[in-house]
Amino acid sequence: MDVAAYLVNSTRGGLGNLAAYLAAHVLLCLLPAFYIAGAMTALIPKESVTRFLGRDTRRAVSYPAAALAGGLLAVCSCTIVPLFAGIYKKGAGIGPAITFLFFAPAANILALVYTGSVIGVDLALARLFLSLAFGIGIGLIMALLFRADDAAHDAATSQMFAAQSDKGMSRTALIFLLTWVALLLVGTLKLDIFTGSYIYVNLPLAGAQEFQALLDRLVPFDAVKGEEGVSLQGVLLILLLAAIGLASWRGFERIHDGFSAWTKAAIGLIGVTLLVAAVNMQATPAGLSVGFTGKFFGVLFALAVLFEIGRVYLTEDELRDWLWESWRFVKQIFPLLVVGVFLVGVIRVLIRPEWIESLAGSNTLLGNLTGVAFGVFMYFPTLVEVPIAQLFLSLGMHRGPLLAYLMADPELSLQSILILSAIIGKLKTWTYVVWVALFSTMAGLIYGAWVDGMSLGLVAIYLGLFLTLLALALGLVSQRNQQQDDKQAQTL
Amino acid sequence: MLTIKILGPGCANCKRLEEIARKAASDLNVTAEFTKVTDYNDILAYDLVSTPGLVINEKLVSSGRIPSPASVAAWIDEAMKTA
Numbered sequence: 001m002d003v004a005a006y007l008v009n010s011t012r013g014g015l016g017n018l019a020a021y022l023a024a025h026v027l028l029c030l031l032p033a034f035y036i037a038g039a040m041t042a043l044i045p046k047e048s049v050t051r052f053l054g055r056d057t058r059r060a061v062s063y064p065a066a067a068l069a070g071g072l073l074a075v076c077s078c079t080i081v082p083l084f085a086g087i088y089k090k091g092a093g094i095g096p097a098i099t100f101l102f103f104a105p106a107a108n109i110l111a112l113v114y115t116g117s118v119i120g121v122d123l124a125l126a127r128l129f130l131s132l133a134f135g136i137g138i139g140l141i142m143a144l145l146f147r148a149d150d151a152a153h154d155a156a157t158s159q160m161f162a163a164q165s166d167k168g169m170s171r172t173a174l175i176f177l178l179t180w181v182a183l184l185l186v187g188t189l190k191l192d193i194f195t196g197s198y199i200y201v202n203l204p205l206a207g208a209q210e211f212q213a214l215l216d217r218l219v220p221f222d223a224v225k226g227e228e229g230v231s232l233q234g235v236l237l238i239l240l241l242a243a244i245g246l247a248s249w250r251g252f253e254r255i256h257d258g259f260s261a262w263t264k265a266a267i268g269l270i271g272v273t274l275l276v277a278a279v280n281m282q283a284t285p286a287g288l289s290v291g292f293t294g295k296f297f298g299v300l301f302a303l304a305v306l307f308e309i310g311r312v313y314l315t316e317d318e319l320r321d322w323l324w325e326s327w328r329f330v331k332q333i334f335p336l337l338v339v340g341v342f343l344v345g346v347i348r349v350l351i352r353p354e355w356i357e358s359l360a361g362s363n364t365l366l367g368n369l370t371g372v373a374f375g376v377f378m379y380f381p382t383l384v385e386v387p388i389a390q391l392f393l394s395l396g397m398h399r400g401p402l403l404a405y406l407m408a409d410p411e412l413s414l415q416s417i418l419i420l421s422a423i424i425g426k427l428k429t430w431t432y433v434v435w436v437a438l439f440s441t442m443a444g445l446i447y448g449a450w451v452d453g454m455s456l457g458l459v460a461i462y463l464g465l466f467l468t469l470l471a472l473a474l475g476l477v478s479q480r481n482q483q484q485d486d487k488q489a490q491t492l
Numbered sequence: 493m494l495t496i497k498i499l500g501p502g503c504a505n506c507k508r509l510e511e512i513a514r515k516a517a518s519d520l521n522v523t524a525e526f527t528k529v530t531d532y533n534d535i536l537a538y539d540l541v542s543t544p545g546l547v548i549n550e551k552l553v554s555s556g557r558i559p560s561p562a563s564v565a566a567w568i569d570e571a572m573k574t575a
Contacts, residue, residue: 046556082501082532082543089536172517256512256561321557328504423532 010346016219016230017345018338021387022241028187028277029117030300031270034333035108036180038326040072040109043173043318046083053092053100056366064135070104070135080104081416085423087372093141094424098432101420105382105410106131110333114386115406117188119330119393126403126447133463134407138468141435144474146428147481151372156209172313179305186298194298197280197291208232212283232288233281254325255320263323271303325336333382340384344391356395363400363448367439371401375408376437385409400448407440409434442466494524494571499535499545499555502528506544509558513546516564522572 052065073083080101087096089426105111106477107128118126186194212232219230240460247269252261278299360367380388389406393399412433421429446466496513500506508525515546517524529535529547538545540555547553553567 042557050541082503083541085532086536086541086543089532256508256558317560320560324558332504 001040004090011347014342017348017387018342019219019230019234019238021341022238022338023230026179028030028274028295029113029184030110030179031274032187033113034272034330035322036109036177036184037329037430038206038324039173039180039322039328041325042321043170043177044072045115046073050087050092053096059095059140061094062096063099063139065090066099066139067103067107067132067135068101070100071109081419081423088423094141094146094149094428095139097139098142099139101432102135102138102411102436103131106135106407110329110383111386111410113184113188114391116381118386118390119402123399123403123406126443130403130443130447131407133467136444137467138432138435138439141470142428144478144481145431148401149428152277172309173318176306176309176314177239179296179302180307181304181366183274183299183306186295186302187274192296195280195293197293198297199292200309201290201292202284202286203290204289208283208288209285220443231281232275234281237273237277240269240276242354244273248327248330252323255324255327259320267323271307274303276297336381337383337387340380341387344384346385348391348394349370351391351395353395356392356397360392360401362395363398363452365441365445365484367401368404368444368448371397371405371444372408373438375405375416375440376412376433378409380409380413381408398448399451400444400446402444403447404440404444407443408437411440412435465483494522494549495527496524496568496569497527497529497545499538499540499547501530501532501535501541503526503543503571509544509546512561513564513568516561516568520565520572522551522568524568526550531548 020363046069050069053062053069057065069087070080084097084101086095087100092100112128113123115127168392215230215232215235244266247262247266251266253258253261254260275296278293278296280293282289282291314322359370362374375385383408389402392405393402417429417433420432446463449462450456494517496517498506498510498513500509506528514526526546527551535543535545537549538555540548540552542556544558545552545555546559546567546573551571553559553562559567
């Protein structure tokens with residue numbers, strides 16, 4: 001094959017992939033998720049969660065609180081490391097701080113929603129539960145291994161957490177946040193009540209079918225290979241998305257100087273786009289058939305509630321902080337995601353499925369280790385790991401190694417390892433890295449076994465056995481340390 | 493003469509905060525010395541959990557968010573009166 005044809009072919013693959021992604025996954029999934037992430041950052045007072053992370057808090061409270069803080073407060077790696085530094089230096093034990101560090105990138109709202117929508121709800125749930133169990137496990141291990149350092153560190157700073165105010169979250173802000181979550185669920189859950197259409201309207205739009213046929217020729221797709229085409233509705237949504245981008249740039253970038261007409265236009269466009277994404281459009285010979293789905297009415301209702309809360313109950317400061325933080329996430333993550341998705345489309349043309357299949361086609365130890373190693377040495381910006389994972393899946397990777405990769409990639413990259421060692425030191429960092437690699441491999445093996453048909457009970461027993469062994473070992477070491485301390489105290 | 497410190501590792505929010513603070517000071521015809529504090533140990537010497545933080549005359553007035561220009565102006569005004 002000559003080079004020119006090769007280039008054209010791969011560029012077309014990239015663009016096609018990008019168009020399909022923007023149309024199918026971004027709206028109703030990523031768009032609300034970005035606004036939820038913004039609301040979490042802007043409206044939840046960080047002190048209300050971090051005050052549970054102090055040294056004096058019981059372990060049964062501080063570790064779950066650390067995971068909760070990770071899931072709620074830190075949306076992308078850019079916020080995690082500063083917050084981690086803050087929490088650690090302010091006197092949280094290394095254990096809860098590590099739990100926070102582990103859980104945040106693996107199971108924050110953007111990552112989970114995106115994984116669920118692109119790859120499958122089963123993998124998203126596996127990611128959530130295994131991250132929770134292992135995040136706490138690794139936190140406990142680190143706390144135990146570096147007990148002595150921790151005690152010295154804590155003595156200096158432990159009072160600071162006690163001094164924090166217990167300013168809670170306002171109830172309006174909570175309702176606002178929950179309504180966004182409801183909107184997201186209505187938009188993405190594939191239940192009959194939401195996907196079924198109740199009212200049909202036929203628009204006499206001549207040429208709709210010809211246009212759809214043209215689109216199918218431009219972006220040829222093969223459903224078997226996991227590729228997706230672009231529909232007429234998709235084109236409309238991509239255009240609306242571009243309009244939102246423009247209006248947001250003008251309206252949100254300078255939002256601290258006040259709300260402009262652009263701001264209002266951007267908000268209006270977001271509402272319209274979410275509604276358009278929720279209807280069911282089909283090109284027919286007579287024109288365009290538009291079905292108003294249950295989803296449409298659900299989204300409409302949620303938007304009305306959000307609008308009312310925003311207009312009447314939220315203060316101007318809260319609204320501004322929320323819009324700004326959401327916009328900042330979009331600005332920071334979305335361009336990289338677009339580039340990433342494009343490149344995935346290009347690479348898809350180049351990789352041969354046999355390579356992936358021979359390396360990680362079945363749920364073996366080697367396959368899982370390969371997934372983890374790939375995750376560590378490749379650095380992908382936040383969320384780009386998800387389209388990459390889908391690429392592997394469609395090329396024949398087993399779901400077990402895939403989960404191992406998905407667990408390891410956001411946690412570990414050479415870049416984050418370097419930053420981390422500046423904060424907690426080399427020894428602690430590498431210990432953490434080894435444990436994460438080990439746990440990710442375990443997660444892949446266990447989940448893969450379940451996918452291969454092992455009964456849920458057996459999986460639970462294995463997982464339970466593994467965790468019990470770990471807990472026992474930790475308990476023993478901890479007891480021995482305690483006795484040594486007592487002896488030391490006596491001889492002193 | 494005020495000393496205004498911007499606490500943060502150099503993220504987008506810190507730059508925006510500095511912009512707002514500088515503008516507020518010049519609007520009020522206040523001369524102020526601006527310092528950017530980027531080292532984590534120095535930042536965490538102040539009582540804050542998340543950046544960006546704004547410190548006027550060694551008093552932490554805001555953290556974790558970008559305050560509105562109006563409130564920054566009010567803080568500067570207050571600091572001038574007590575100084």
